[in-house]
Structures are given as structure tokens and as C-alpha cells.
Amino acid sequence: MEINGLTWTITIAVIVGLLAFDYFAHVRKAHTPTIKEAAIWSTVYVGLALAFGLVFFAFGDTQHAVEYYTGYILEKALSVDNLFVFLIIMASFRVPREYQQKVLLFGITFALISRTAFILLGSAIIEMWSDVFYLFGIFLLLVAGNQLKGELAGDDAEDEADNVMVRLAKKLLPASDQYHGDKLFSIENGKKVMTPMLLVMVAIGATDILFAFDSIPAIFGVTQEAYIVFTATAFSLMGLRQLYFLIDGLLDRLVYLSYGLSAILGFIGVKLILHALHENNLPFVNGGENVPVQEIPTLVSLMVVVGILIITVVVSLKSSKGQALIALQNAEKFAYRYQQLPEDCPADERAAAARRMDEWTEKADGLSQKWRDQLLDHKDRYSSIIRTAHETRLSDSDVDDSETSRRIVEQAGPRT
Template structure:
């Protein structure tokens, strides 16, 4: 495939068109996307990304096709990790659910811009100094080590919403504590002040820049073609907003995702160092001559990345820790849903909701104290939700003249049940 100015122009035009389509037809009016809407558009964006890779195969450029898919999968995994941080930031600022789409789309747009800058900067550095791959490799290994240390640490995580840029913005511009729809500025006491919406976007923008430091070196470890790097990054970010609403609530079930990303970044870091050794020009390494090491083919890299992600997902969902988290989350979710049943709900609907609540409450009560202590963040709130729902269940049963199973959450009224 010939990559020239026209190729770049058409590709950039398509990416910009997709972003504008999102801005004008999806997030212009604040609303909460349905599961059906999110699933449809997530499928469309993933489909576009996969078809784009097939174009390389159709033109007989299998090498770039494999590099693109390896880069796309890696960047998609790193982008999902970005969603965790976006979720923490929006929760910290208490962003209204219906306005989260616009915040996410801004984050995606800023991420694309910042990473594009890093892509061309990386390409220029590689052109001037090929041994920069040593630095890229070491950087990825250090980042992987830092993430692993953070995952193993029991200390509380830092507040992602309290970074230098946010604190600086608060000092320079008067800020309001209240949202005014999706406006960035509002009038308060006759003065123009910024809303928390602007602070959210500042926090996410600053975070996007930090994420680019591991994203771009990682993909340059899979391909040195800037066009492949750009398209893999761009298409991995497209549809991330819809994916957020599609798997919201499932994200935190990927309890071992961090370990999977650590493995991927570490693997690519080693691959980069091997490549640097193979193309070595540093005089203090092997006298400035190439080192006879076996490089890792891109096809092998693609296979390794896919296997790591599959193992990560399966371990997250089916390991004792993963099953414990699912039980605890579902117990709280179905208990909350039971208390929100409308008065017009039929007896059959109430019975079905009660069965789900009782089943998952029973499963949650079987979870070992170790997992409860590690997985439940707000224990008092969790216990209160469960207890209130089961008290409601008992009251409903008594009103209907039936007996109801008495859960430990009803018996233990004096304090948290976990």
C-alpha cells in the first residue's frame, strides 16, 4: 500500500468526520444512552476499525495489516484502562449522568490530538536518533513496574481529579460548585465563573497527556510506520464513549486488567530493547556494532498480546476474586432495584425481583471476609442498601400474609454486615 499525502488527507478527513458526527448527532442533546444504542454504535466503530485493517490485506500489504491489528488491540486495551480513570474523575466531580457523554467525547478528542502530537514527535526523534528505542523500552519497563507496584500496594489511590492543572485553574479563574447544564461558564452573583464541567475537562485533558507517555512508545514497539501508529491510535479511541456506557458496571469487574496491561507493556518494552540492540549504534555497547539478538516478529507480538488479554479477562471473571466481586456487586444492584420497584409493579414482577435479590444476597454472604474487605469500598453504604432492601422485602411479605427468608442482613441490625 502506498502511503502518501492523499492517503493521510483522506484518513484524517474520515476521522474528523466521525468525531463531528458524534458531536452533532449524539452528544449535542444531553441524554443517557441506552444499552441498545451503545451496543449498536460500539459494534459500528469496532467494525470500521477491523475493516480498515482488511484494506491492507486486500492491497497485498500483509505486514502493515498485522502491525495495524497488533497496535489497535494494544491501544484499545490501554484506552479501556483510560476509562477507569475517566470514571474516577467524573465520580469525583459528581458529573450528572446525562452530561457524561460530552465529557467523554472531549476526553477522546483531546486524547487524539495529544497523541497525534506525540506520534509525529516520536517519528521525528526516531528519524534523527534510532537508538531512542532503548529509551522507549526502558520507559515502558519503568511504567509497567510502576503500575505493578500500584496494583500490589494497599495504599489508597491518589485523587485523579486533584492534579496540578485543576488546582492552577481554580487559582486563576473563579469557580462555582454547581453545574449549569453542560456550560463551561455561568453567571453567579453577577460574576462570570467557571463551572465544575470545565474543571472536569481540564482534569481529563491533563490525564490524557500523561497516558500518551505509555501509549505512543508502546505502539512504536510494534511498528515504526507513523501512518499505522496514527490509524491504530485513532480507531482505538473511536467508539470509546459508547463502549463506556455499554460496559459501565463491568469495567471494575476486570480486576486483573492492570496486571494484563503490565504484562503487555513489559513485553513490548523487552521487544523494543531487543530491536535497539539489533540496530545498535551506541559506542559503549558492543563497540557500536549491531548485537546478534533474536528480534520478536510482529505476528508473534500480536499473538502474545491477544493471549494476555484473553487470560486477563477470563481470570478476572472466573477467579475466586472475580466471582466474589460479581456476587457482591449483584447483591447490591438487585437489592437497590427491589427498593425502587414502582407501586404499580405486579406480584409476578416483585416475586422475580425478590428471587434475584435473595439469590445474590445469599451468594454475597458466602464470600470470604478477605474478599469482602478488599473489594467493598464503602462498607456502611453497601450494608445499608442491602439491609434496607431486605427489610422492605420482609414488610412486603408480611403485608401479603406470606413468610419471607430472613437474611443475615436483617438479623444483624446493629452494624455493617461485612
């Protein structure tokens, strides 16, 4: 497949068109997407990304097709990991649910712009100095090691919401503590002030730049063709907003995703160093001659990346930690749903909701103290929701009292 100026122009026009469609069709009116809406549009964007790779096959360009799909899967995995940090930032700023997709779309747009700049810069550096792959490889190995070290130490990303860009913005212009719809600026006491909406966008924008530092070197380990790097990165970002709302409840259940991504980044780092050795020009390495090492084929890279992701997801969901988190989340979710049932709810529907609540609350109640201490960061809130829901059930004449409900009310502790 010939990649020329026309190819670039058409591709960029399609990407910009998709972004514009998202802005005007989805986020112009603030709302929280339903699961159905998020599922449909996530499927559309993933379908477009997969269909784009078929274009290379249509031109008989199998090598670029494999490189594109490998890069797309790699970048998609890294972008899902980015969603965790976005979630923390939005929680720190208490972004109302209906405005979150606008914040996410801004983050995606800024990520696309910043990563495009990094792609162009990376391509120029590679063109001038091919031994830069040594630096890329070592950098990715360091990133993988630091990420693994952070996970083992239990570090979190809560300080991402108070990064240097946010502090600088607050110094330049006064900031309001109140949201004014989805406006970026407002007038308070006759003065123009920034709203938290602008600050959260600044925080996410600054974080996007940091993400680009490991994202772009990683995909250059898959392919050195700038067009493949750009398209794989762009399509991995498109639809990320919908994916966030689709897997919102699943994001923090992937408890070992960071370990999997550390393994992938480490693998790509080794691949880059092997490539650098194979194309070596450094005079102090093998006298400036190429080192006869076996490079890792792109198809093998694709299988390794997919394999690690599958193992990571399965282990996360099946592990005792993952199961404990599922029990806690479902106990709170079904207790909250029971609380929200209308007074005129049919007795059979109320009984079914009560059974689901009892089932998951009993599972959560049976967790070991280890998981309670580690996972219940908001224990008071959790206990209050569970207690209130079961108190409601005990006083409900439509549903028989149960020992489960009575016991859980007693163990949930005092209401907050």
C-alpha cells in the same frame, strides 16, 4: 499499499467526520445511553476499525495489516485501562450520569490531539536518532514495573482528580461547586465562574497527556510507520465513549487488568530493546555495530498481546476476588431494582425480582471477611440499600416473608 499525502488527508477527514458525528448526533442533547444504544454503536466503531485493517489486505500489504491489528488491540487495551481513571475522576467530581458521555467525548478528542502530537514528535526523533528505541524500551519497563508495584501496594488513582492543571485553573478563575447543566461557565453573584464541568474536563485532559507517555512508545514497539501508529491509535479511541456505557458494570470486575497490561508493556519494552540492539549505533555497545539478537516478529507480538488479555479477563472474572466483586455488585444492583418497582407491579414480576435479590444478597452475605474489608469501600451505602430493599420486601403483602430476608436485614446493620 502506498501511504502518501492523499492517504493521510482522506484518513484524517474520516476521523474528524466520525468525531463531529458523535458531537452532533449523540452528545448535543444530554442523556444516558441505553445498553442497546451503546452496544449498537460500539459494534459499529469496532466494525469500522476491523474493516480498515482489511484495506491493507486488499492491497496485498499483509505486514502493515498485522502491524495495524496488533497496534489497535494494544491501544484498545490501554484505553480501556484509561477508562478506570476517567471513572474515578468523574466520581470525584460527581458528574451527573447524563453529562458523562460529553465529558468522555471531550477526553477522547483531547487524547486524539495530544497523541497525534506525540506520534509526530516520536516519528521525527526516530528518523533522527534510531537508538531512541533504547530509551523507549527502558521507559516501558519502568512503567510496567511501577504499575505492578502500585497494584501490589494497593495504590489508587484518586488524586488524578486534583492534578496540577486543576489547581492552576482554580487559581486563574473562581470555580463554582454547582453544575449548571453542561455549561462550562456560569454567573454567580455577578461574577463569571467555572463550573465543575470545565474542571473535570481539565482533569481528564491533563490525565490524557500522562497516558500518551506510555501509549505512544508502546505502539512504536509494534511498528515505526507513523500512519499505522496514528490509525491504530485513532480507531482504538473511537467508540470508547459507547464502550464505557456498555461495560460500565464490568470495568471494575477486571480486577487483574493492570497486571496484564504491566506484562504487555514489559513485553513491548523488551521487544524495543531487542530492536535497538539489532539496529545499534551506540559506540559503547558492541563497538557501534549491530548486535546479532533475535527480534520478535509482529505476528508473535499480536499473539502474545491477545493471549495475555484473554488470560487476564478470564482470571479476573473467575478468581475468588472477581467472583466476590460480582456478588457484591449484583446484590446491590438487584436490591436497588427491587426498591424501584412501582406499587402496581404484577405479583409474579415482584416475586421474580425478590428471588434475584435474595439469591445475590445471600451470596454477598456468604463472602469472607477478607473480601468484605477489601471491596466494600462504601459499606454504609451498600448496607443501607440492602437493608431498605429487604425491609420493603418484608412489609410487602404480595411476597411471602423469607428467612433469607429476615437474616439479611439483621446482619446489614443500622440504616444510614
